[in-house]
Amino acid sequence: MCENKKVGIIGLGAYLPERVLTNKELEKMVDTTDEWITTRTGIKERRIARDDEATSDMAVEAAKRALDDARLKPQDIDLIIVATITPDMFFPATACLVQAKIGARTVPAFDVSVACSGFIYGLAIANQFISSGTYKHALVIAAEKLSSITDWSDRSTCVLFGDGSGAAVLGPVEKGGILSVYLGADGKKGELIKLPAGGSRIPATKKSIEDGLHFVKMNGAELFKHAVKIMADAALEATRPLGLKAEDISLVIPHQANIRILNAVAKRMGLSKEKIYLNIDKYGNMSAASSAVALVDAVKEGRIKKGDKVLLDAFGGGLTWGAIVLEWT
Ligand code: ACO
Numbered sequence: 001m002c003e004n005k006k007v008g009i010i011g012l013g014a015y016l017p018e019r020v021l022t023n024k025e026l027e028k029m030v031d032t033t034d035e036w037i038t039t040r041t042g043i044k045e046r047r048i049a050r051d052d053e054a055t056s057d058m059a060v061e062a063a064k065r066a067l068d069d070a071r072l073k074p075q076d077i078d079l080i081i082v083a084t085i086t087p088d089m090f091f092p093a094t095a096c097l098v099q100a101k102i103g104a105r106t107v108p109a110f111d112v113s114v115a116c117s118g119f120i121y122g123l124a125i126a127n128q129f130i131s132s133g134t135y136k137h138a139l140v141i142a143a144e145k146l147s148s149i150t151d152w153s154d155r156s157t158c159v160l161f162g163d164g165s166g167a168a169v170l171g172p173v174e175k176g177g178i179l180s181v182y183l184g185a186d187g188k189k190g191e192l193i194k195l196p197a198g199g200s201r202i203p204a205t206k207k208s209i210e211d212g213l214h215f216v217k218m219n220g221a222e223l224f225k226h227a228v229k230i231m232a233d234a235a236l237e238a239t240r241p242l243g244l245k246a247e248d249i250s251l252v253i254p255h256q257a258n259i260r261i262l263n264a265v266a267k268r269m270g271l272s273k274e275k276i277y278l279n280i281d282k283y284g285n286m287s288a289a290s291s292a293v294a295l296v297d298a299v300k301e302g303r304i305k306k307g308d309k310v311l312l313d314a315f316g317g318g319l320t321w322g323a324i325v326l327e328w329t
Contacts, residue, residue, distance in 0.1 A: 084111055157218055251275055254314065
């Protein structure tokens with residue numbers, strides 16, 4: 001029961017909505033240009049979910065693909081975690097909705113709300129349960145419908161976000177797997193990015209809706225500064241206990257917030273830009289789903305091989321952050 005097992009990712013899957021929203025289309029919606037968005041963020045296009053497609057629907061698609069990849073059935077899963085800040089509703093948890101939709105057993109299912117760090121927090125929690133021997137297989141899904149909390153008249157935020165989902169099945173492995181985990185949070189900086197209304201502080205009223213308080217509010221420039229330091233520090237905290245140097249990392253899978261943030265993180269870490277995986281051009285910032293989808297794409301593109309040391313690194317609203325070093329199995 002108390003024997004510590006090695007835990008690895010044994011299946012991956014992603015789902016992106018079909019609808020592509022390009023920078024050119026955004027030029028017709030707000031006062032912006034493709035050139036501004038591309039040079040300031042690295043984003044060219046993003047996916048937008050259908051009106052009838054909620055976060056749990058996208059989560060289910062990614063989960064099914066990850067289960068197939070792991071050659072497991074929903075009944076084999078002992079724990080379901082969904083990382084999201086755009087749940088279908090406050091409760092039931094989106095993880096419970098997913099559990100029902102995929103036909104899993106009545107296993108524990110809950111959401112994690114730490115914005116863009118959610119996939120890493122989810123992996124970290126699942127890792128604890130599996131390494132302790134409590135559970136054998138966990139499904140960690142990161143899914144977001146950020147388009148549902150985006151103010152489409154605010155050019156400072158609407159060009160950044162997109163919808164999508166990624167999922168990982170975790171289980172015991174013989175060798176490698178998760179080597180180290182580092183998590184953190186700083187609630188004092190929570191004001192920098194938030195969704196002000198809809199909770200118990202400002203319940204939904206006609207006024208809260210008219211004031212646009214159900215949309216993401218963000219201080220982009222301040223976040224930018226913190227993001228670079230936080231991501232570089234988190235990378236160091238996760239690699240240091242293993243005695244790893246920057247050059248020992250084969251690929252960094254970062255939260256895809258802004259290409260300029262990621263270039264600055266690479267510089268601070270002493271890493272070449274090529275070692276930082278990017279797909280922000282295609283999907284924008286999908287909060288928790290960003291690093292999950294990036295991991296799926298990197299594996300699909302053959303950028304990660306068996307034995308590689310991979311660093312997952314994210315920061316987000318809260319503020320929260322997390323980094324995980326994995327040896328790919
Ligand atoms: N198109 C054209 N101009 C714009 C746009 C736009 N879409 N948005 C802002 N501008 C203008 C501003 O109004 C400003 O104009 P001014 O100089 O006349 O006042 C100018 O561009 C510069 O604005 P800044 O906000 O200083 O631009 P910056 O270079 O900082 O880029 C950005 C903004 C992209 C938001 C950047 O600050 C950023 O990426 N920050 C981090 C955001 C982030 O990581 N958020 C998510 C973390 S948490 C989570 O994902 C849930």
